[in-house]
């Protein structure tokens with residue numbers, strides 16, 4: 421499963437100045453109250469708490485003050501092969517900056533080593549616009565011209581988490597049922613409530629729910645929200661409705677989409693039926709159901725679902 425969103429932030433005048441510098445292949449530091457130069461520039465002096473307003477353009481060379489080896493890079497890291505993360509004190513600066521160093525092996529890097537920037541051809545105003553390499557004393561290649569002229573005022577940071585979800589035995593049964601076009605829940609032996617997807621134990625009584633119950637794919641909309649906001653990866657054009665559907669025979673509602681009806685006409689109590697995808701598209705997930713659509717039946721009485729909101 422992947423949970424992902426883009427995090428967008430405004431940079432402000434200080435980080436914006438720094439990132440604009442990177443876009444233009446220039447390392448910009450900030451002058452602190454005691455005369456020291458910090459890279460990246462902080463927005464406020466950590467000692468005097470005064471705003472940092474004086475910027476210093478620095479060379480793109482420096483010295484490694486500490487490092488660690490990344491033998492197995494993960495997605496989103498600066499290099500797709502083993503590399504080092506190092507604290508690098510840029511020449512003319514007084515504080516170290518964490519950056520990637522492209523060397524072949526840990527034998528090729530050491531504290532005190534001189535490094536220089538290797539600028540990306542296409543730079544956007546990001547710390548990934550450069551990595552450092554060993555400074556062999558040769559004249560560095562000239563960076564390509566910057567990709568823009570406006571200051572960098574907004575940055576987009578993609579955030580993504582991949583994880584593997586281990587289904588419980590009860591959920592496994594539910595997912596296997598979906599692969600056959602069936603919706604399977606489980607009944608609590610004590611309170612007789614039917615949970616779908618199965619919980620493994622009744623949250624009220626704390627006893628295992630072992631009795632399997634096949635549910636109808638027809639149900640009632642209990643509550644819903646109209647999604648008006650576009651977001652990354654959205655597959656349906658807003659507005660559309662995400663709803664809780666109480667399947668006939670179940671005691672807890674499933675969340676799903678309500679389509680084939682204008683969003684403003686969806687209502688509590690509306691009767692809906694699952695619209696299954698074509699069978700050859702089925703896997704073992706609730707996405708085998710494309711969405712729910714109105715059945716055309718009269719709305720359910722509020723009393724029939726008021727305890728399931």
Ligand SMILES: [Zn+2]
Pocket residue numbers: 608609610611612613622623624625626
């Ligand atoms: Zn129970």
